Every structure is written in structure tokens, then in C-alpha cells.
Amino acid sequence: MPGDDALALTAEEESMLAGEQGPAxxxxxxxxxxxxxxxxxxxxxxIESAHADGCLYHGVAGxxxxxxxxxxGARVRVRTTLNVGSLDLLHPGLVRAGAExxxxxxRLMDAHVALGCEPIWSCAPYQSGHRPAAxxxxxxxxxxxxxFVNSVLGARTDRYGDFIDIAAGITGRVPYSxxxxxxxxxxxxxxxxxxxxxxxxxxxxxxxxxxxxxxELAGTRVAALTGLPGDLNDGGVTExxxxxxxxxxxxxxxxxxxxxxxxxPEAPTLDAVLAPGATTVPVTxxxxxxxxxxxxxxxxxxxxxxxxxxxxxxxxxFAALARELRDGPPFASSVDVFVSTSxxxxxxxxxxxxxxxxxxxxxxxxxxxxxxxxxVLRDGIRTVMTNSGKWAWYAPANLGIDTVLxxxxxxxxxxxxxxxxxxxxxxx
Amino acid sequence: MxxxxxxxxxxxxxxxxxxAADGVVLALDEPLSFWGGVDARGVIVDAHHPxxxxxxxxxxxxxxxxxxxxxxxxxxxxxxRSGHAPAALLLAECDAILVIGALVAAEIYGTSLPIVQLTGxxxxxxxxxxxxxxxxxxxxxxxxxxxKTR
Numbered sequence: 283m284p285g286d287d288a289l290a291l292t293a294e295e296e297s298m299l300a301g302e303q304g305p306a307x308x309x310x311x312x313x314x315x316x317x318x319x320x321x322x323x324x325x326x327x328x329i330e331s332a333h334a335d336g337c338l339y340h341g342v343a344g345x346x347x348x349x350x351x352x353x354x355g356a357r358v359r360v361r362t363t364l365n366v367g368s369l370d371l372l373h374p375g376l377v378r379a380g381a382e383x384x385x386x387x388x389r390l391m392d393a394h395v396a397l398g399c400e401p402i403w404s405c406a407p408y409q410s411g412h413r414p415a416a417x418x419x420x421x422x423x424x425x426x427x428x429x430f431v432n433s434v435l436g437a438r439t440d441r442y443g444d445f446i447d448i449a450a451g452i453t454g455r456v457p458y459s460x461x462x463x464x465x466x467x468x469x470x471x472x473x474x475x476x477x478x479x480x481x482x483x484x485x486x487x488x489x490x491x492x493x494x495x496x497x498e499l500a501g502t503r504v505a506a507l508t509g510l511p512g513d514l515n516d517g518g519v520t521e522x523x524x525x526x527x528x529x530x531x532x533x534x535x536x537x538x539x540x541x542x543x544x545x546x547p548e549a550p551t552l553d554a555v556l557a558p559g560a561t562t563v564p565v566t567x568x569x570x571x572x573x574x575x576x577x578x579x580x581x582x583x584x585x586x587x588x589x590x591x592x593x594x595x596x597x598x599x600f601a602a603l604a605r606e607l608r609d610g611p612p613f614a615s616s617v618d619v620f621v622s623t624s625x626x627x628x629x630x631x632x633x634x635x636x637x638x639x640x641x642x643x644x645x646x647x648x649x650x651x652x653x654x655x656x657x658v659l660r661d662g663i664r665t666v667m668t669n670s671g672k673w674a675w676y677a678p679a680n681l682g683i684d685t686v687l688x689x690x691x692x693x694x695x696x697x698x699x700x701x702x703x704x705x706x707x708x709x710x
Numbered sequence: 711m712x713x714x715x716x717x718x719x720x721x722x723x724x725x726x727x728x729x730a731a732d733g734v735v736l737a738l739d740e741p742l743s744f745w746g747g748v749d750a751r752g753v754i755v756d757a758h759h760p761x762x763x764x765x766x767x768x769x770x771x772x773x774x775x776x777x778x779x780x781x782x783x784x785x786x787x788x789x790x791r792s793g794h795a796p797a798a799l800l801l802a803e804c805d806a807i808l809v810i811g812a813l814v815a816a817e818i819y820g821t822s823l824p825i826v827q828l829t830g831x832x833x834x835x836x837x838x839x840x841x842x843x844x845x846x847x848x849x850x851x852x853x854x855x856x857x858k859t860r
Contacts, residue, residue, distance in 0.1 A: 309817060316813045317806045319848075320726040320825075340745070340781060341788030347814050443783035443807040445814045460806070501741070502775055502803065536741070536775065579757070676746045678757040 288324050289315065295326055298453055306356030310449035317446060318457035327419050327458040332358070332451035333407050333431075335365035335423040336444040337394040338655055339387035344444060348393040351448065357398040362451035363407045364399045365424045366594075367391040368656045371403070372625055372649045378657045387656075397448065403650035404624035406525065406594040408435060411626060416547050419462055421450030425538070426593045426672060429528030432539040434514065434521060436547035438462050441538045461539055467548065468557035469506035469541055471499065474564045476509035482567055482708050483511060486523065487574060487689040490671025492565075493527040494573040497535025499563060504539045506555050512545035518598030520545065529593050530577075530671030571709050577674040580684035583702040586663040588613075588693050589653045589677075591622035592670035599690070600627070600636035606694045612644045614700030618660065619645035622652045645697075654680055667696050718841075718858045721832045725846035725853040726804055727812040729824030733797035735857060736761075736769035737838045744782035744789070744808070752794035770842045770857075771796035772833055776805040786811030790821050798823065798844040800855060802830040826853040835859040 291299065299315060301308040318326060336344055368387030370377050379387065395401050404410045405424050408431060414420045416436035422428050423442045431437045440460030442450065450456045461467060473496060475483070482488050496505055512520035524542065531537035541549035549555045590603070603621070613619050621640055623631070628649050631637040637647060648658060654677050659666070667686040668674055674685040686702050695703040739760045742748070747756035752767030767789070776782060786808055789795035799808060804827055812823040824846035836842065836857055846853035 312817065313810060313813050316727070317809055320804055320809045321806060322804075335781060336784065338781060338784075340784035341750070341791065343787040343791040343815065343818065344784045347787070347818055350818065441807060443810060444781060445783055445787070446806065446810040457806075675758075679755045680746055 288322060289318050290325050295455060304355055306351050306354035307452060309354070310356070310452040313446055313449040314453055314455055314457065318459065321457050321459040323457035323459040325458045326455040327462055328454055329360055329421045329450055329456055330418045331360055331412065331414055331420045332362040332447055333365065333412065333422040333424065333427055334362055334394065334399060334447040334451060336448050337364050337367045337391050339368040339383055339390050342386070345386050345390050347445060348390055348448070351452070352393050352396045356452050358451035359454045360451055362399040362448070363402045363412045364394055365427070366405050366651045366655060367403055368651060370648050370650045376646065376648050376658055377651060383656065394448070397452070399451065402624055402626060404594050405652065406596065406624065409594065409596040409627060410624040419456070421447055421456045423447035425532035426525070426529035428538050429532045429540065430525055432461060433528055433541065433546055434524050467504060467539060469555045470503045470557045470560050471505040472508060472552070472556070472560055472562040473499065473505055474508045474562055477564060478509070478567050478570060480511070482570065485689055485708050486526070486669065487687060487692070488570060489523040489526040490530040490577065490687060491570045491574040493530025493671050494534045494577055495565065495569055496527070496540060497531040497533065497537055498573070500531070500535050500537055502536035505537070506541040506543055506549060506552060508543045508552060510542050510545065512542060514545065518596060522596055522599055525593055526671060530675065533672045533675040567709070574687055577671055577687040578685060579678050580665045580686045580702070582665070585617055585665050585667055585696055585700065585702050587618040587620065587659055587666045588697045589620050589666055589668045589670070589673055590690070590693060592652055592654060592668070592673040595621050595623040595627060597627055597630050600631040602690055603694070604636040604639040606691055607639050607643045611698050613697040616700050617697045618663070619697050620648055620653050620658060621645055622648045625649045667693050667702060669693050716858065718856050721828055721855045721857070723826040723828040723832070723853045723855060725848065725851055726801070726809050726827055727823060727825040728846050728848045729798070729822035730846070731770065731797040731824050731844045733768060733770040733842060735836050735838055735840050735842050736764065736766060736771050737836050738771065738773040741773055741775045743776065744785040748785060748789070750792065750794065752789055766796045767794040769796050770798045770800065770844060772800040772836045774830065774833065775801060775803040776808050783807050783811040787815045790815040790823055791819055795823060799825040800833060800836065800844070801825065801827055802833045803827070824853070826855060828855065
């Protein structure tokens with residue numbers, strides 16, 4: 283184990299640490315250096331952008347830290363977008379938070395804006411105009427966004443969280459360690475999907491199920507997935523599938539990077555990403571069904587609500603939902619339907635008529651936050667259906683409710699029927 | 711490493727965050743995400759976790775790795791502020807998400823939660839319910855964990 287401090291700083295970084303660029307920059311550099319020393323990093327690396335998730339209220343500590351930065355005069359020095367907050371600032375009636383979260387959650391969001399961050403309020407910044415170039419170094423927080431920017435965009439971030447994200451935005455530096463290093467981006471594990479029927483992989487519920495299996499098998503390791511279809515230039519279908527896969531894998535395991543061979547930018551071939559001594563696990567349709575069933579805790583077909591858009595719904599997902607809703611009956615009055623999205627995507631969905639299609643069917647659209655991080659669902663809700671593996675993973679503990687994982691089409695059919703409807707034919 | 715049995719053994723690790731603590735070991739069977747996995751009083755609420763219902767507050771928490779959401783940083787900082795944090799964290803893998811929570815709490819509240827990286831083998835020798843003493847110097851200098859093993 284390394285003993286001596288191996289970390290070397292540039293003159294500019296020493297200047298920040300010494301307080302020559304203000305006390306806020308110095309405090310942020312102490313955090314960056316503290317993590318660099320823990321990681322055993324030999325130097326820091328400049329970043330091109332940050333995505334910060336410290337704007338979601340978790341208690342007084344985060345608020346006091348952020349307001350301390352504001353009072354010390356801090357400003358971000360690279361582009362820094364903001365993850366979801368605890369409130370929907372556009373639709374304030376939808377979130378039923380108590381006084382502390384309403385008051386402090388708003389102060390925390392305002393403090394991040396005062397630091398110069400962009401208030402996109404989205405957990406899918408990559409679908410709200412923040413798409414770093416392949417190979418660029420960035421500092422992103424929010425586990426699904428980390429998995430996406432690394433895997434699907436091929437930019438390089440380690441797993442950042444509250445506080446270090448904003449510290450990176452303010453200093454423009456992160457430790458040169460973890461997934462910033464090429465040698466840590468190779469796959470120790472290969473999951474081979476060649477034996478899974480193509481028709482099953484064409485069902486959108488297959489993708490969070492793959493994510494759950496990946497998280498379970500890989501833990502925090504980098505994995506390569508072979509035998510999966512996809513084309514990142516197909517108008518959003520593959521991108522949305524990999525978003526669902528990564529979000530679930532990051533929740534069920536600690537996955538921050540995966541390669542889909544022949545699809546994602548760093549893996550034109552398996553050889554391009556294979557680590558020496560990697561093991562291969564063949565995956566069957568049965569394995570995927572088991573992973574899907576693990577994300578469904580409900581034992582009956584009764585249904586109280588449907589939640590879509592975790593991570594935030596994309597424009598292509600809105601288009602698919604609008605197609606499902608065309609010419610059909612509205613949602614059952616007994617089922618509350620929520621779609622979480624960013625305000626940028628909502629504006630586009632509004633312009634194209636998708637948002638009205640959702641509202642006309644009886645659905646409600648939530649922005650700036652998400653249905654599982656803040657109180658939106660009414661009291662008494664016991665069973666919720668979702669197309670999100672991440673939502674299904676966290677909701678039982680966060681909200682104390684039962685979940686059913688289903689495809690977008692199954693979610694719509696269930697919301698109309700007022701009970702859980704699933705098409706089991708493909709799953710055998 | 712020797713001295714199994716009644717005599718405490720001294721394990722050498724790597725400091726990830728400085729501090730000193732004494733407490734009772736809670737050895738987790740699976741990694742834990744603080745966010746979504748632990749409530750405001752430090753009780754494990756993750757429905758998937760085999761030790762659901764157990765409290766981490768005041769314990770010397772031993773786990774192979776952190777898991778899941780990057781919001782665990784803020785949850786750990788808040789547990790430190792409110793007095794419901796573990797007494798120390800012992801990990802087999804460095805977890806920056808937890809380290810930064812301890813660093814921020816140190817900046818804002820002057821606390822010092824020790825976080826120590828041990829080998830996976832040493833970590834596996836720690837058992838729930840045994841007493842442990844943790845001393846971690848400034849990262850990345852050495853750290854020691856003194857505990858009874860079996």
C-alpha cells in the first residue's frame with residue numbers, strides 16, 4: 283500500500299490551495315486534494331465541464347456547505363449543469379413536501395444558481411444539451427449520468443457525488459485517478475447475450491432487466507456486453523435503452539462504465555476493451571426474467587399509480603408515449619400517472635404536441651425533480667408500475683411502496699385498465 | 711498477521727480520511743448505499759439489504775465497498791452533523807463518495823470520521839459485535855485497526 287504522498291500539484295493548483303484565488307476556491311481545492319490523496323492520485327486533471335447533484339436537499343449539512351461557498355464569493359470556472367432539486371419550480375402544486383424541504387430545498391437550489399451553475403434541473407443532462415465530447419475529462423455526479431457520460435458518450439468521469447462535483451466546477455480540477463485513467467476503463471467481465479432471443483431484446487423492459495443483472499454481476503467493475511443490438515444514430519431508441527440499462531446497473535450495483543461491443547464509442551470490438559484475464563458469463567432469457575422479477579415487489583395486480591421518466595423522459599420517449607396514447611382511451615381515474623422530465627425537454631414536447639397528449643389522457647408532467655426523491659405521490663398509494671429499473675430499485679425503501687416493472691406499452695395498458703397488465707408471452 | 715483468538719490483532723491499512731474512534735464492529739454482508747439505504751437516524755432501510763433494520767450509528771462499519779447513488783456523500787455528511795453517523799468506516803475499496811462526505815463535515819463542523827482501507831482478507835476477519843479501535847492519520851499515510859478476530 284502506498285505510504286508517502288505521491289500527489290504533485292501545478293503552480294496554479296498550489297495557488298488555489300494557498301488561498302490566492304479566494305477562500306472558497308481554497309476550501310474546494312482542499313476537498314479535491316483530500317480525495318486525490320485518498321485515491322493515491324499522482325496529479326490532478328483539468329475538466330471541461332461538471333454536472334452537480336448537490337442541489338437535492340438531504341439535510342442541513344449540504345445547505346450549510348453550499349451557502350458557505352456563496353458567502354465566500356465562489357463561482358464555477360467551467361460549465362456546470364444542475365441535477366434535480368427537491369421542488370418542481372414550474373409546477374409548485376405537484377410536490378407535497380413539508381416545510382423544511384420546501385424552504386431549505388429552495389434555498390439550496392438558489393445557492394447553486396448563485397454559484398453560476400446552469401439550472402437545467404435534470405438527471406439526464408445528456409438529453410438537455412450537455413453532451414461532452416468523447417475522450418474529454420469531466421466531473422459528473424448522479425449515478426445514471428455518470429454511467430451514461432462514460433459509457434454512451436465516451437467522456438471520462440469518475441464517480442462524483444455531492445460537494446466534490448461543485449468543488450470540481452469551482453476549481454476546474456479533479457484527481458487524475460479512477461475512470462479518468464485509460465487503464466481503468468477496460469472490462470474485467472464480459473456478459474454475452476448471444477443466446478437471448480432478439481424479440482425479447484426488442485421489448486424495452488429487457489433493458490432495465492439487463493441493467494439489474496449487470497449491476498448484480500459486475501458490482502463496481504467495468505463490464506463489456508456482447509451480443510446486444512444497437513445503433514447510437516437511430517434517433518434515440520438505442521440511447522434510451524442504454525440510459526435505462528445504465529441507470530439500473532448503477533442502482534443495483536455500482537456500475538459507472540460499461541461497454542456495449544459494436545455500439546458504444548470505446549468498444550468497436552471486444553478486443554478494444556478487454557482486460558487481461560477477463561471472465562465471460564453467458565446470459566439466458568431466464569436470467570433476464572429473474573432480474574426483471576427482482577424489480578417487481580408487488581404480489582397482486584392492483585394498481586394505484588404509474589411513474590415514467592426516471593431518469594428524466596427524453597423527447598424520443600415522449601414521442602413513443604404519444605404514439606401509445608394515440609386514439610386510445612384515457613387513463614383509469616383510479617390510477618395517477620406521472621411523467622418526470624426536464625424543463626428543456628418539456629418545452630420541446632409541448633411544441634410537438636406530446637405533452638398535451640399525456641395531459642389529455644389524464645397524466646401529469648413533473649419537471650425539475652423526480653417522483654421518487656420528493657413527495658409527489660398521494661398518501662395511500664401502495665402499488666406503482668414503472669418502466670424504470672432505477673425507480674423500481676429505490677421506491678420500496680424510499681417511499682415504502684410496492685413496484686411492478688413493465689414496458690412503456692404495459693405501463694400505458696395498465697394505467698388504462700386500472701390494474702397491472704403485462705404481456706408475458708415473450709418471457710416464456 | 712497473527713494472534714487469532716482472544717488477543718486483539720493489529721491490522722495495518724491506508725488512511726482515506728483522518729480520525730480516531732473506538733466502537734463495536736458492524737460487518738455488512740453486502741455493500742450499502744447510504745442514500746436510499748439508510749434513514750435519518752442511521753437505520754438500514756434498503757429493502758434488498760440482508761441487514762435491514764440494523765443501525766449503523768456509532769458502529770465501526772466494515773464493508774467491502776459503497777454502492778449506488780452519488781447522493782450518499784450528502785447523506786453521510788448529514789449523519790455526521792446529526793450525530794447518527796458510524797464511528798468509523800472500514801472499506802476494502804477506496805470510495806471517494808464517502809471520503810468527500812467526511813471531508814466536508816470536517817470543513818464545516820470540525821469533525822473527524824476515520825475512514826480506512828484494509829485488505830479484503832483483513833476486512834473479512836472482522837466480525838459484528840467485537841470491539842475495535844481505529845486510528846487514521848492524514849491520507850494517504852498508514853492507519854491501524856485493533857480488533858479481536860476469530
